[in-house]
Amino acid sequence: MFVKQNLENPDSLDEELTDFVACINCKELYSKTTGTATLNRHKCASELKSQKTMEMYTEVTNKKKKIIPTYLKNETIAKCVKFCCLDVRPMSAINGEGFKCFSQFLLDTGTTFGRTDITDILPHPTTISRHIQKTAKEI
Numbered sequence: 001m002f003v004k005q006n007l008e009n010p011d012s013l014d015e016e017l018t019d020f021v022a023c024i025n026c027k028e029l030y031s032k033t034t035g036t037a038t039l040n041r042h043k044c045a046s047e048l049k050s051q052k053t054m055e056m057y058t059e060v061t062n063k064k065k066k067i068i069p070t071y072l073k074n075e076t077i078a079k080c081v082k083f084c085c086l087d088v089r090p091m092s093a094i095n096g097e098g099f100k101c102f103s104q105f106l107l108d109t110g111t112t113f114g115r116t117d118i119t120d121i122l123p124h125p126t127t128i129s130r131h132i133q134k135t136a137k138e139i
Contacts, residue, residue, distance in 0.1 A: 023030075023044050030042075080094050093099055109121060 023042060026044055028042070028044075080091075083089065084091050084093065106118075106121070110116065
């Protein structure tokens with residue numbers, strides 16, 4: 001955002017060393033000895049930091065479907081079967097919106113925080129019971 005400025009021709013981006021830097025947006029001059037903290041607090045720098053990038057707006061539409069390896073699909077099948085057997089759940093439970101939402105949350109959490117012990121994330125059943133009526137009304 002900041003460039004050296006040729007004082008004789010302020011609109012040109014001169015490669016010569018000068019004692020000043022100028023903001024490309026507003027042409028405000030700063031001494032070369034001005035620290036980076038001052039430059040980072042400059043009004044144009046603040047505006048740029050608060051602007052959303054195009055990627056933020058297009059993130060959802062640009063998601064390419066990832067190719068999941070066969071071994072991982074097979075392991076997922078085995079874990080789903082184990083889930084249904086151990087918890088005596090119907091096989092259709094893995095197609096439920098709640099299960100998919102919860103699974104996606106866990107996947108995203110793992111992506112953000114890395115490998116994490118599930119007991120550190122899962123709430124106690126009593127905690128869930130305290131929130132269930134309110135959430136059911138909202139849904």
